[in-house]
Amino acid sequence: MLEINNLHVELEEEDKAILKGVNLSIKAGSVHAIMGPNGSGKSTLAYVLSGKGGYEVTEGSAKLEGVELLDMEPEERAAAGLFLAFQYPVEIPGVGNMTFLRTAVNAQRKARGEEELSAGDFLKVVREKGKALQIGSEMMKRPVNVGFSGGEKKRNEILQMAMLEPKMCILDETDSGLDVDAMKLVSEGVNALRDAGRSFLVITHYQRLLDHIKPDFVHIMANGRIIKTGGPELALEVEQNGYADILTEVA
Amino acid sequence: MAQLQAKQDALSARISGLDLCREGWTASLRADALTRLSAMGLPGKRDEYWRYTDPSSLTAVEAAPAAPFIAADEKMVFSGIDRLRIVFVDGVFDADVSDDLEMAGLEISRLADAADQHWARDVYGVLETQGQTPVQRPLAALNTAFATDGILIRATGQAKMPISLIYLHKSDTSDVILHHCIKVESGAELTILENGPAAARFNSVMEVDVADDGRFHHIRTQGRDHDRRAATHLFGRLGQESSFKSFTLTANGRMTRNEAVIEFTGDDAIAHVAGAAIGDGAFHHDDTVFVTHGAERCESSQVFKKVLKNGAVGVFQGKILVKSNAQKTDGYQISQALLLDGDSQFLAKPELEIYADDVQCSHGSTSGAIDEGALFYLRSRGVPEREAQSLLVLAFLAEALAEIEDEVLAEDVRIGMENWLARHGGA
Numbered sequence: 001m002l003e004i005n006n007l008h009v010e011l012e013e014e015d016k017a018i019l020k021g022v023n024l025s026i027k028a029g030s031v032h033a034i035m036g037p038n039g040s041g042k043s044t045l046a047y048v049l050s051g052k053g054g055y056e057v058t059e060g061s062a063k064l065e066g067v068e069l070l071d072m073e074p075e076e077r078a079a080a081g082l083f084l085a086f087q088y089p090v091e092i093p094g095v096g097n098m099t100f101l102r103t104a105v106n107a108q109r110k111a112r113g114e115e116e117l118s119a120g121d122f123l124k125v126v127r128e129k130g131k132a133l134q135i136g137s138e139m140m141k142r143p144v145n146v147g148f149s150g151g152e153k154k155r156n157e158i159l160q161m162a163m164l165e166p167k168m169c170i171l172d173e174t175d176s177g178l179d180v181d182a183m184k185l186v187s188e189g190v191n192a193l194r195d196a197g198r199s200f201l202v203i204t205h206y207q208r209l210l211d212h213i214k215p216d217f218v219h220i221m222a223n224g225r226i227i228k229t230g231g232p233e234l235a236l237e238v239e240q241n242g243y244a245d246i247l248t249e250v251a
Numbered sequence: 252m253a254q255l256q257a258k259q260d261a262l263s264a265r266i267s268g269l270d271l272c273r274e275g276w277t278a279s280l281r282a283d284a285l286t287r288l289s290a291m292g293l294p295g296k297r298d299e300y301w302r303y304t305d306p307s308s309l310t311a312v313e314a315a316p317a318a319p320f321i322a323a324d325e326k327m328v329f330s331g332i333d334r335l336r337i338v339f340v341d342g343v344f345d346a347d348v349s350d351d352l353e354m355a356g357l358e359i360s361r362l363a364d365a366a367d368q369h370w371a372r373d374v375y376g377v378l379e380t381q382g383q384t385p386v387q388r389p390l391a392a393l394n395t396a397f398a399t400d401g402i403l404i405r406a407t408g409q410a411k412m413p414i415s416l417i418y419l420h421k422s423d424t425s426d427v428i429l430h431h432c433i434k435v436e437s438g439a440e441l442t443i444l445e446n447g448p449a450a451a452r453f454n455s456v457m458e459v460d461v462a463d464d465g466r467f468h469h470i471r472t473q474g475r476d477h478d479r480r481a482a483t484h485l486f487g488r489l490g491q492e493s494s495f496k497s498f499t500l501t502a503n504g505r506m507t508r509n510e511a512v513i514e515f516t517g518d519d520a521i522a523h524v525a526g527a528a529i530g531d532g533a534f535h536h537d538d539t540v541f542v543t544h545g546a547e548r549c550e551s552s553q554v555f556k557k558v559l560k561n562g563a564v565g566v567f568q569g570k571i572l573v574k575s576n577a578q579k580t581d582g583y584q585i586s587q588a589l590l591l592d593g594d595s596q597f598l599a600k601p602e603l604e605i606y607a608d609d610v611q612c613s614h615g616s617t618s619g620a621i622d623e624g625a626l627f628y629l630r631s632r633g634v635p636e637r638e639a640q641s642l643l644v645l646a647f648l649a650e651a652l653a654e655i656e657d658e659v660l661a662e663d664v665r666i667g668m669e670n671w672l673a674r675h676g677g678a
Contacts, residue, residue: 050631053623078633090628094646103642104632111633143646160632 001199002026002049002168007060009041009048018044020224021060026168029196033210034203035235036221037243042203043087045221046172050084051077064168078104079111081167085157085174092144097156100144101126105163129162133189150177151185158189169193170201175209187212207239220246258292264312265293269397276367280376284395287380291389300386303566303598304537308506309390309482314426314452317478320503322674327417328446328472328667332660334415335359337402341420341450342427344400356408356439362401362430371403374432378458378486382512386541391484391510394456398430401456406439406465413442413468413660418449420476425450431457435465435493442657443467448474448504453481463490463517469497470660472667473504477533480506485524489549491517498655500664501528501536502671508537515542515549515577525554525654529644529668530563531675537566538586544577544607553584556651558644559595560675567599567616575606582612589647590618591640641672 002024009019018041026032034042048055049062051074062069069077092100106116117125126140133155145153154174161169171190175183190200190213202213210218210232218234219226222243227250228234238246266288272281294306308315335354338345344361352359358370365371376395382388404414416431427450435441439462449455461467473481481504487495501507511524528536542551557565567586588597597618605612621643629639645668652668655661 052627052631073636074627074630075633075635075639078631084631086628086631090622090624092622092625092628092643092646094649095642100629100632100642103638104629104634107635107638108633111635164632 001028001065002201003063005061007048007062008058009044010056010058012054012056018055018224019048022224022226024219024226026199026201028199030216031194031200031202031213033215033218033235034201034221034226035205035218035238040221041224042221043172046084046170046203049170050074050082075107075111078164078166079108083161083164083166083169085154085161085169085171087172087176089145089153089157091146093146095144097142097144098126098140101160101163104160108164126163130159132192133159133162134185135159151179151182154178154182154186155189158186162189162193167197168199168201170203172203173205174202175204175206183209184212207235210235222247254295254297255292258295261310262289262293265310266393266397268312271396276365276369276372277362277375280372281396284376284379284392287383288389288392288396291387291392293393294389300539300568303568303600304508304535308480309452309508314424314450315478315480316423317451317476317480317505318423319420319448320474320476322475322670325670328663329415329444329660332413332415332444332663334413334444336415336417338417338419339400339429339449341422341425342399342429354410354412356406356410357414357441358405358407359414360403362398362403365403369403370405370434371432374434374458374460375430378460378488379456379484381488381514382484382486382541388484388510388512390454390482391456394428394430394454394484398428398456401430401432403432404441405434405436406441407436408439410441413444415444415446418445418447418453418474420448420450420474420479423451426452428454430455433457433459433467435459435461435467437462437490438464440466441468443469444660445469445471446474448476448479449481451479453479453483455481455483456486457484458486459495460488461490461493461495463492465490465493467495468656470655470664471498472500472502472664473507475503475671477503478505480504482508483510485509485511487511487513487522489513489515489517489520489522491546492519493517494521496523496654496656497525498651498664499526500667501526502667503530503534504536505533506535508539510539511541513542513551515544515546515551518547519549520546521550523552523554523654525651526556527648527651527668528557528565529671530557530559530565532561532563534559534563535566536564538569540569542571542582544571544573544580544582546577548579549577550581551583553586554651554654555586556648557588557597558591558647559588559597560591562594564595565597567601569600569614570602570604571612571614573605573607573610573612577607578609580607580610580612582610584614585650586616587647588618589644590620641669644672645669
């Protein structure tokens, strides 16, 4: 599904290397988690894959189903099936949540040569998918993320994911700012989307999210590289001992 | 003195080709206006009130040519609305395409053929005269003196549909002066729609006298001709518990100066003046607003938004004057510009002058670029850059658009904005 090969990335503004040769291969239907200390490059990896500006790729590639992502505009990557659930979802005053979601869904359908959803059909699907995430019509009427609580913002991200039905989902610290109940709700939303044709890359600081969204592989990232890969037990190890042991071991 | 002499000379030249109507009920009112005008002279670019907008193209002897803009693939704004249509072509009333000037609850006549003993003698030039202090508005006095036509409407009841003034522009060199008088009697309600470029150069005055408990709504879209120029004045006088709401959309036009001059004379009245301006390239747009609170517990709001690109210039001069008797005044003013590139400019002069001690007034002015974070968020969801920009631009304009109470009319104006954005590269 996703093949990242020797990816090197610098900040455009300050000539500072953030990613220093990331290699990662994610098969269809699998769930990978990336953990790592602050500043290790986890969020940068998420942003670079989704096409945010301000980064310069100096080497390497990232292919989604064999097609180079790094050559595409952000909207093309989305239409190709990539989705990033933001760590900090952006507030957009003046744009209704419903309008936003419908514009996005139909833009992607159009880009893929599919017919656009009618207002009625769209509404039906949103209602159904929103229900599971406890997102009612009141939240859909409000401007995108404006005045949403931390939990509402993250649930809104998952609703977008559910509506857009991407192939490759990246979750950037989706657990941050969530209480226990909200985390459960969000995780259930994610788990409902698990499918043989859909892969996940879950970036997190804490093992607790991985109790709910069970990964097939766990990677430890430090200083711009993936330094260790293992099964779910690796996350437990981090939870108990911190990163110090792993960092020493690899060094 | 040399400057004053120059102004007088410019005035003589400007009015040399105009006819001062010396007959009928407006004759003395026009003569008075000419006297006022002669004392003021035409505005010059050294005048403080014209600091950000060069008036020379508005005061020149002849109008610079402007070709009509034809968007055959777009419906004209308000075309789907039930309304009474009054059409002017290059300032000349066109009876063939206008509806009959009749509606229950309204008296409608034309300035050019209104009979003597007309009710409008208490309005024509009267609000304009009051609006000349403390700031002079010579182009409005010029209008009162030399207007060739206009519509006079007295509302005594609830108008069942809007009156729609449609200004078509066909001649490249038309130079038009129209003057409208509106009187909304106690308890009556009226909506006026205005649309179209009107002329190569258009000078318009609308005086609106709203009696106690009267309601007045005004929605205007100024035409899309790239080279048209316009100087408009909207005068409002508000009685007790009356309301006055005006919204203007300006898309294109080389030069636009829209002045709104509102005075509260009765307590507990409401006046909202709002505008959205979108300009690409050779576009100079000036909103100049002066609200005088002369009564208690009145609420005024000014909401102006401008989207500018490719060297377009936006100006906002807004003033709230609260007189010493106007306790419990609630005044609000916001002017904001979205600059889509580094070449565009927004110049703002917000002013508050308050003599009462128990009032609430707030004002703000900002200019900034499009929110890159929001743009990326939209694109990451698959919305193409152009479309994402349009969404954000419309969102920016939404606060001004929200000032249109009627949802159907608001939607019509919003479609007009979208069409403009579609033609201008997404934003």
